[in-house]
Amino acid sequence: MRVITKALAVSVVIIMSVLFLAYDASSEKPEAIKVDKKKTALLVMDLQKHMIDPQSPLAQHAGFAEMVKKTDMLPRVRKVIDAARSAGMPVIWIRVDFSAGHYPRYPTRGGFCKNIATEYEGGKVLRPGAWGYEIAEEVAPQKGDMVIGKRHMSAFAGSNLHEVLQAKGITDIALTGVATSYVVTATSWDALLYGYSNIVIEDCCTTHNEKAQEAAINTLRAIADICTAEKFILAIK
Numbered sequence: 001m002r003v004i005t006k007a008l009a010v011s012v013v014i015i016m017s018v019l020f021l022a023y024d025a026s027s028e029k030p031e032a033i034k035v036d037k038k039k040t041a042l043l044v045m046d047l048q049k050h051m052i053d054p055q056s057p058l059a060q061h062a063g064f065a066e067m068v069k070k071t072d073m074l075p076r077v078r079k080v081i082d083a084a085r086s087a088g089m090p091v092i093w094i095r096v097d098f099s100a101g102h103y104p105r106y107p108t109r110g111g112f113c114k115n116i117a118t119e120y121e122g123g124k125v126l127r128p129g130a131w132g133y134e135i136a137e138e139v140a141p142q143k144g145d146m147v148i149g150k151r152h153m154s155a156f157a158g159s160n161l162h163e164v165l166q167a168k169g170i171t172d173i174a175l176t177g178v179a180t181s182y183v184v185t186a187t188s189w190d191a192l193l194y195g196y197s198n199i200v201i202e203d204c205c206t207t208h209n210e211k212a213q214e215a216a217i218n219t220l221r222a223i224a225d226i227c228t229a230e231k232f233i234l235a236i237k
Contacts, residue, residue: 032231032234032235033199033225033227033231033232033235034235035172035174035199035232035235035236036171036172037087037088037089037236038088038169039169039170039171039172040089040170040171040172040173040174040199040236041089041090041091041092041165041168041170041172041173041174042080042081042084042089042090042091042092042173042174042176043092043093043094043155043173043174043175043176043177043187044077044081044091044092044093044094044139044141044176044177045093045094045095045155045175045176045177045178045183045184045187046094046095046096046177046178046179046182046183047074047077047093047095047135047136047139047177047178048095048096048126048132048133048134048135048136049131049132049133049134049135049136050096050125050126050130050131050132050133051064051096051132051178051179052064052065052068052136052178053065053132053136054069056132058115058119061115062112062179062208063207063208063209064178064179064206064207064208067206067207067208067209067210067213068178068206071203071206073203073204073205073206074136074138074139075138076203076204076229077138077139077176077204077229078138078139079229079233080174080176080201080204080229080232080233081139083232083233083236083237084174084236087236087237089236090146090168090170091141091145091146092146092147092148092161092164093135093141093145093146093147093148094147094148094150094155094159094161094177094183094187095133095135095147095148095149095150096126096149096150096151097126097127097128097133097149097150097151098119098125098126098127098151099127099128099149105117105121106121112182135147146164148160148161148164152186153182153183153186153187154183154186154187154189154190155183155186155187155190156187156190156191156194157186157190162194165194165196170196171195171196171197172196172197172198172199173187173191173196173197173198173199174199174200174201174232175187175188175198175199175200175201175205175224176201176204176205177204177205178205178206178207179205179206179207179208180200180202180205180206180207180212180213180216180217180220181207181208181212181215181216182207184200184205184216184220185216185219185220188200188220188223188224189223192223197224197225198220198223198224198225199224199225199226199227199232200217200220200224200225200226200227201227201228201229201232202217202226202227202228203228203229204229
């Protein structure tokens with residue numbers, strides 16, 4: 001009898017586990033996202049040649065160039081930009097600007113920071129006039145578009161982004177760019193400190209590899225609504 005009872009109990013646990021997993025999987029299906037076009041700004045972040053172009057040593061070494069190509073994300077970013085522009089939403093390009101004099105020194109601990117610090121001290125990249133400073137042609141801003149320079153990971157770091165958003169009455173920001181693990185995550189956390197709500201367009205950003213992308217997006221679910229480019233475009237039409 002004990003053996004039968006034990007077997008029955010195990011069977012119940014297995015069945016309940018399967019049901020739970022089935023329910024959990026269905027609950028993860030993305031729902032339609034709501035976007036207030038008058039109070040939401042689209043940020044296009046760090047899509048500079050130094051970060052994503054195959055000719056850039058950093059983009060190659062970090063895996064960014066490969067993932068941008070593999071995911072074919074730039075055409076989607078362009079579609080989102082065009083849709084946001086058509087909807088009358090502010091579209092703001094963010095780029096790293098290491099112009100001299102902004103930092104006494106760059107942080108040097110951690111592999112990524114060490115690489116960036118070396119480039120910063122060398123003064124040859126991510127400064128006006130340098131090849132890698134330019135935004136990729138596929139998603140480049142048009143004449144008159146707003147481009148804001150930043151000094152660190154977050155789009156708010158060393159920039160006037162907060163003041164610009166305040167002046168426009170923005171309460172929510174929709175994030176795209178490279179890399180998800182860096183600029184998207186850092187900007188999302190800083191946005192909370194300033195009182196902004198986050199939307200992360202997951203197929204319009206990428207990072208080192210698929211595993212790192214999945215981990216970053218899963219972490220961001222706690223502080224942002226996650227959606228696809230298609231869902232976002234539908235929400236602002």
